[in-house]
Amino acid sequence: MQGVVWDLTLLLCGTIAAVFLYVRGASRTRAEQAEVQPRAYRIRLALLLVLVLVGLPVSVVTLAGMPRNESGAGGEIVTVTGGQWYWNLDREQVPAGVPVEFRVTSVDVNHGIGLYDPELRLLGQTQAMPGYVNHLRHTFHQPGTYRLLCLEYCGLAHHGMVAELTVVAR
Ligand SMILES: [Cu+2]
The missing domain is CATH 1.10.287 (Helix Hairpins)
Structure with a gap:
């Protein structure tokens, strides 16, 4: 493509x-x-x-075909905190087939969090902003190693803001 x-x-x-x-x-x-x-x-x-x-x-x-935020309530919650230059996740594993809600914030400047599948296709994104909690919902259908990358240039080591999330079969 x-x-x-x-x-x-x-x-x-x-x-x-x-x-x-x-x-x-x-x-x-x-x-x-x-x-x-x-x-x-x-x-x-x-x-x-x-x-x-x-x-x-x-x-x-x-x-x-563009990724969009899912609506609804319930499911698994992952708290994500961004900072220069890291992502901090309060858990590293979520189950497949269950809605996952990412609660995203930042401790310093604005970051953009992009959720990528194992083939590095973008599944969804939201902003990580100091003083705000933004919500990104996604249901993972396949187990595997997913990645969270910063989508907004936030300084010298912006490219290093990569975190992994493991999706396991239920
Ligand atoms: Cu960045």
């Missing part, structure tokens, strides 16, 4: 660069505004239609 996104990014960057070069070349020839305006408005309308017709389905399809 990331390869496709990279190819699309290159294609779009190339298209934008080509448009810039075309506009730069075309700017050397002079024309009256009233003469070129209707055509420019037609192009603008066509681009808007393309954005709506392409952007809307792409948004619907891609957002459906």
Whole structure:
């Protein structure tokens, strides 16, 4: 998937660069505004239609697969405290098949906590903020070693903020 996104990014960057070069070349020839305006408005309308017709389905399809917070109450509770530069979990194991509620806070600056599966796919995220407790709920369906990584740059050793959580079969 990331390869496709990279190819699309290159294609779009190339298209934008080509448009810039075309506009730069075309700017050397002079024309009256009233003469070129209707055509420019037609192009603008066509681009808007393309954005709506392409952007809307792409948004619907891609957002459906995005991780989101589960709702509900009950289940296992994991208290997570972030600090420069560590995650402190009050337990290291949770059972599979049960909703888990992460209660997340920070002792110093804002951190972002990302919950990753064993293949490092993002399952959910929330902010770790001093003075607040944010809630992230997730039900683990597969046993394994999951990771919690900081998602918000918080200083020199931000990259080292990695904690592991073991999900065990019930
Ligand atoms: Cu960080």
